[in-house]
Amino acid sequence: MTIQTQQIQYEDNGVILEGHAAWDDISNDPKPGVLVSHAWGGRTDFEDEKAQKLAEQGYVGFALDLYGQGIVGSDPTENAALMQPFLDDRKLLQKRMILAVDQLKKLEQTNQDQLAAIGFCFGGLAVLDLARIGAPISGAVSFHGLLGPPNNTCENKITAKILLQHGWLDPLATPEQVLEFAKEMSKMDADWQLNAYGGAMHAFTKPNANDPSNGMVYDKVAEKRSWESMSSFLDEIFS
Numbered sequence: 001m002t003i004q005t006q007q008i009q010y011e012d013n014g015v016i017l018e019g020h021a022a023w024d025d026i027s028n029d030p031k032p033g034v035l036v037s038h039a040w041g042g043r044t045d046f047e048d049e050k051a052q053k054l055a056e057q058g059y060v061g062f063a064l065d066l067y068g069q070g071i072v073g074s075d076p077t078e079n080a081a082l083m084q085p086f087l088d089d090r091k092l093l094q095k096r097m098i099l100a101v102d103q104l105k106k107l108e109q110t111n112q113d114q115l116a117a118i119g120f121c122f123g124g125l126a127v128l129d130l131a132r133i134g135a136p137i138s139g140a141v142s143f144h145g146l147l148g149p150p151n152n153t154c155e156n157k158i159t160a161k162i163l164l165q166h167g168w169l170d171p172l173a174t175p176e177q178v179l180e181f182a183k184e185m186s187k188m189d190a191d192w193q194l195n196a197y198g199g200a201m202h203a204f205t206k207p208n209a210n211d212p213s214n215g216m217v218y219d220k221v222a223e224k225r226s227w228e229s230m231s232s233f234l235d236e237i238f239s
Contacts, residue, residue, distance in 0.1 A: 001024050001026050001056070002024065002025050002026065003022055003023070003024055003025075003052055003055050003056060004022065004023055004024075004025050004055075005020065005021065005022045005048075005052065006020075006021045006022075007019070007020060007021075008020075008021055008062075008103055008107075009069065010099060010100075010102075010103050012095065012096060012099055015068050016068060016069045017064075017065040017066075017067075017068060017069060017096070017099070018043075018065050018069040018070070019043070019062055019063055019064045019065050019100065019103060020043070020047070020048040020051055020062070020063040021051065021060065021061070021062045021063075021104075021107055022048075022051045022052040022054070022055035022060070022061045022062075022063075023055050023059075023060045023061070023107075023109045024055050024056065024058065030108075030109060030110060030111035030112075031058060031059055031060050031109055031110065031111055031114075032058075032059050032060070032110075032111055032114035032115070032116065032234070032238045033059065033060040033061075033062060033104040033105070033107070033110040033111065033112075033114065033115050033116075034051075034054050034059045034060070034061055034062070034115075034116045034117065034118060034234065035062050035064055035097075035100055035101065035104055035115075035116070035117035035118070035119075035127070035130075035137075036050045036051045036054070036061055036062065036063040036064065036117075036118055036119070036123070037064055037066070037097070037100075037117060037118070037119030037120070037122075037123030037124070037126040037127050038063065038064070038065070038066065038119075038120065038122070038123050039079075039120045039121035039122050039123055039203075039206075040073065040079040040080065040082065040083040040121055040122040041072055041073040041078075041079040041082070042065070042066075042067045042071055042072035042073060042079075042082060043063055043064070043065045043066075043067075043072070044072060046120075046206065047063035047120070047123075048063045050063065050118070050120075051063040057231065057234075059234070060104065060107055060109045060110045062100065062103065062104045062107070064096075064097070064100035064103075065100075066086065066093070066096045066097075066126065067082055083122050086122075086126075090129060090150035090151070090152065091150075091152060093125075093126055093129055093150075094129050094130070094133050094150070094152075097117075097126050097127075097129060097130045097135070098130075098133075098135060101115065101117075101130070101135055101136065101137065114138060114238050115136060115137045115138060116137055116138055116139040116140065116141070116160075116234060116237060116238075117130050117131075117137050117139075117140050117141070118140070118141040118142075118143065118230060119140075119141070119142055119143065119145060120143045120144065120145070120203075120205060120206070121143075121144055121145060121146070121172075121202070121203060122145075122146060123143075123145070124142030124143055124144060124145015124146060125142070125145050125146040125147070125148070127140040127141065127142055127145070128140055128142050128145060128147070128162070129150060129153075130160075131158050131160040131162055131190070132149070132150065132153040132156060132158060132188070133152075133153055133156065134156055134157075134158070134159060135160070137160045138160055138161065138237040138238065139160050139161040139162070139163065139233060139234065139237040140160050140161075140162055140163070141163045141165065141230045141233060141234075142162075142163070142164050142165060142166075143165045143204075143205050143226060143230075144165065144166065144167050144170055144172075144173070144200075144202050144203055144204055144205065145164070145166075145173070146172060146173060147173045147177050147178065147180070147181040148177070149181075149184055153188075154187075156188060157188055157189045157190075158185065158188045158189065158190035158191075158192075160190075161190075161191045161192070161193075161233070161236075161237055162185060162190050162191065162192035162193070163192075163193055163194075163195070163229070163230065163233045164178075164181070164192070164193070164194045164195065165195050165197075165226040165229065165230065166178060166194060166195065166196045166197065167196075167197050167199075167200030167201050167202060167204045167219070167222060168196045168197060168198050168199070168200060169199060169200060169201045169215065170200070170201055170202040170215060171201070171202060171214070171215035172202050172215070173202075178194070178196070182194070193233075195225070195226065195229050197219065197221075197222040197225065197226070199219070199222075200217075200219045200222040201215045201216060201217045201219070202214075202215050202216045202217075203216040203217070203218065204217065204218060204219035204222040204223060204226075205218070205222075205223045205226065205227075206218055
C-alpha cells in the first residue's frame with residue numbers, strides 16, 4: 001500500500017481554494033470518494049490526516065477548503081469570524097460544498113457514482129447541507145456537527161443516508177436541537193441514524209480539545225467508536 005497525496009486548487013469567483021486529496025495507488029480501479037469537511041478554523045492537518053486515513057481504507061479522501069488557500073484561524077475569535085459568513089449565507093456554503101464535490105469527481109481515481117461526505121463541527125453542518133440540497137452523494141456523516149437547518153431546503157427530500165455522531169453533552173447541539181433535527185430528517189423522508197455518546201462533549205474527535213468550560217473536550221473512546229461506526233456506514237452505502 002502506498003498512499004499518494006495531491007494538493008488541488010480550484011476557484012469560486014476569484015477565491016482560490018485548495019483541497020488535499022489522498023488515495024492508495026495499489027490499484028488503478030476507481031474508488032469511492034469521500035469528502036472531508038473542516039471545522040470552523042479552516043482546513044488543517046487534522047482534516048488532511050482524515051483524508052489519508054480514508055485512503056488507507058480504500059477510498060479517495062478529499063479534504064476540502066471552504067475559506068480560501070492557506071486561510072486558517074488562530075483562535076476562537078478568528079475561527080468564528082471565518083465561519084459566520086457561511087452561517088449567514090447558507091447558499092454560499094452549499095455552493096462551496098458542491099464545488100468540492102465537483103473536484104472530487106474530477107479525480108481519475110474516483111468512482112463518480114460512489115460519493116460520500118464526512119465533516120467535523122462546522123464541517124458536520126456543511127455535509128448535512130449537501131444532503132439537504134440533494135447533492136449527488138450516497139451518504140453524509142456529521143461528527144459533533146452543528147444542526148440548525150438552512151431556510152432553502154424545507155420542502156426537499158433527502159436521498160443520501162445520514163449518520164449523526166453526537167456527543168450528548170455538546171452545548172452547541174442540545175438534546176432539544178437533536179430532537180428538532182430528527183423531526184426535520186423524518187419530514188424530509190431521510191434514512192437517518194443517530195449515535196449519541198454519553199458524557200462526550202463538542203469536538204470529541206479533536207485530540208487538542210481541552211476546554212471543558214465551553215464544552216469542548218477530546219474523548220478517546222467516543223472518537224474510536226464514532227470512526228468505527230462511520231466505517232461500517234461507508235461499507236453499507238458503497239456495497
